[in-house]
Amino acid sequence: MSAALGAKALTRGFTSRTVDGFVGAIGNTPLIRLKKLSEKTGCNIVAKGEFQNPGGSVKDRAALGVIRDAEKRGLLKPGGTVVEGTAGNTGIGLAHVCRARGYRCVIFMPNTQSQEKIDLLRMLGAEVYPVPAVAYENPKNYNHQARDFAADLPNAIWTDQFDNTANAEAHYLTTGPEIWEQTGGNVDAFTCATGTGGTLAGIGRALKEKSDGKTQIWLADPPGSMLYSYVSSGGKLSERSGGSITEGIGQGRITNNLGTFVNELSGALHIPDNKSIAMLYDLLDTEGLYLGASSALNVVAAVELAQKLGPGKTIATILCDGAYRYQSRLFSKAWLKAKELEAAIPEHLKKYAVL
Ligand code: PMP
Numbered sequence: 001m002s003a004a005l006g007a008k009a010l011t012r013g014f015t016s017r018t019v020d021g022f023v024g025a026i027g028n029t030p031l032i033r034l035k036k037l038s039e040k041t042g043c044n045i046v047a048k049g050e051f052q053n054p055g056g057s058v059k060d061r062a063a064l065g066v067i068r069d070a071e072k073r074g075l076l077k078p079g080g081t082v083v084e085g086t087a088g089n090t091g092i093g094l095a096h097v098c099r100a101r102g103y104r105c106v107i108f109m110p111n112t113q114s115q116e117k118i119d120l121l122r123m124l125g126a127e128v129y130p131v132p133a134v135a136y137e138n139p140k141n142y143n144h145q146a147r148d149f150a151a152d153l154p155n156a157i158w159t160d161q162f163d164n165t166a167n168a169e170a171h172y173l174t175t176g177p178e179i180w181e182q183t184g185g186n187v188d189a190f191t192c193a194t195g196t197g198g199t200l201a202g203i204g205r206a207l208k209e210k211s212d213g214k215t216q217i218w219l220a221d222p223p224g225s226m227l228y229s230y231v232s233s234g235g236k237l238s239e240r241s242g243g244s245i246t247e248g249i250g251q252g253r254i255t256n257n258l259g260t261f262v263n264e265l266s267g268a269l270h271i272p273d274n275k276s277i278a279m280l281y282d283l284l285d286t287e288g289l290y291l292g293a294s295s296a297l298n299v300v301a302a303v304e305l306a307q308k309l310g311p312g313k314t315i316a317t318i319l320c321d322g323a324y325r326y327q328s329r330l331f332s333k334a335w336l337k338a339k340e341l342e343a344a345i346p347e348h349l350k351k352y353a354v355l
Contacts, residue, residue, distance in 0.1 A: 022055075023097060025053075025054040026061055026064050027060075027174045027178070029178070030048075030052065031046050031049070031316070032048075032049050032287075034047060034283070035286075035287070037302075037306075041307060041311070043306035043311060043312065043315055044183075044315070045299070046179075046315070046316050048175065048317070050321065051291065051295070051319055051322040055089075055092050055096040056089075057321035058318060059089035059090045059093040060097075061093075061174055061175060062161060062170050062199075063090060064170065065167055065171075067094070067098075067101065067159070070159070070166075076155070079104075079155065080155040080157070081106060081153055081156035081157075082106070082159060083108070084107055084159045085108045085109070085141075085142040085143035085144075085146035085147075086142075086161065087109050087113050087247075087248075088113070088247060088325070091107045091117075091126065092117075092120060092124065094126075095126040098125070099124060104127070105125065105126040106127045106129070106150075107129070108129045108143070108145045108146040109128065109129070109130055110132075110133035110142050111132060111133060112133045114328075116328075117325070143162070147160070161196050161257075162255045163255055163257065164257075167257050168196075168198040168201045168205075168257040170198070171202025172201075172202040172203070172205050175318075176206025176207055177206055179203065179316050183314055183316065187211070188215065188309060189216040189313065189316070190203060190215060190216070190218070190317065191219070191298065191316075192219075192220055193219070193222060193246070193297055194219065194221075194249060195248050195250070195251065196258075197251065197258030197261075199318060200217070200261075201258050202257075204261055205261060208264065217265055218267050218268065218269055218301065219269070220269050220297055220298055220301030221250070221269065222276070223273060224244050225250035226252045227250075227251050227258075228268045231265055232268050244273055245273045245293055245341070246297050247294070247326065249294045249297070269305070274343075274344035276297040277344050278346065278349075279300045280295075280330065283295075283296060285348075289319065290324075292325065293326065294320045295318070295319040298318050298320070299317060299319075328355060331354060
């Protein structure tokens with residue numbers, strides 16, 4: 001076939017399941033009905049398989065969203081540089097999209113992060129600057145360093161995942177409508193945890209609009225996060241206390257991505273780590289799903305919501321990523337012991353802690 005033929009002519013007859021490159025493979029993830037938990041609750045518990053995105057997490061959508069937005073607004077031109085402060089999935093998503101689109105990718109991250117994540121980012125062509133892990137208020141915080149680095153560089157953007165609403169917009173335009181379509185418009189409630197708030201607010205806004213306000217949206221919050229008390233106390237941020245084994249979630253402020261949507265939530269669920277780790281092992285045992293801890297926390301919240309709302313309902317949530325990025329912790333006996341979580345795992349599931 002002639003090389004002069006355009007992509008349209010060359011791909012004639014291809015189906016919509018055939019996509020163009022890495023970026024084309026982002027989104028359109030399956031909605032997975034969790035059979036055992038659906039039977040147990042008498043509800044449909046359905047979960048968006050975001051671990052199937054090509055970069056391995058829900059954050060591929062946000063990474064593409066912020067880059068596309070900057071391109072559209074003329075802030076990022078060919079050969080430009082994308083800078084972000086991130087400890088994980090957003091950086092990995094950005095590094096992939098930058099390779100696919102020919103941008104330089106620079107990542108600032110706290111120096112407490114695992115070597116695996118630094119190695120992966122570098123293998124994806126990103127420049128990584130591990131910096132001392134200091135509080136947000138300190139000008140040396142990794143986010144501020146990313147902002148300052150981009151400010152001094154021509155044709156460079158700081159993607160600012162927490163406050164750049166192109167993040168939530170990506171979920172409003174893709175993940176939310178996909179869930180609506182995959183349930184035939186039959187979704188009584190949606191719940192998930194937040195880091196930037198993009199997933200919760202973007203999907204929440206889309207589902208609320210499509211259902212004429214009928215779909216309930218609930219926040220799922222880990223220990224150490226300040227949002228659960230904010231939502232349940234009607235708008236007061238508590239003091240930060242405690243921490244969680246879940247990575248990538250929990251928040252101490254109302255980001256732009258969460259914004260005023262926080263006032264449209266039906267409520268919040270506080271999910272302790274012992275429930276999340278037990279669910280993580282249970283989902284592996286009963287469904288064969290190998291998931292990160294935020295996914296397990298989301299499923300605990302979906303089950304609690306099913307119990308609150310009663311049988312016959314459809315409750316949707318998010319499976320954010322797989323366990324591969326965390327397995328040296330989540331499946332290690334020594335780590336579970338150090339976190340005092342051994343007792344949370346039922347006897348018949350302990351066999352999965354093989355490390
Ligand atoms: N789970 C994991 C594993 C994540 O990395 C993130 C993003 N930090 C989230 C959940 C939360 O997503 P969002 O930033 O859209 O609130």
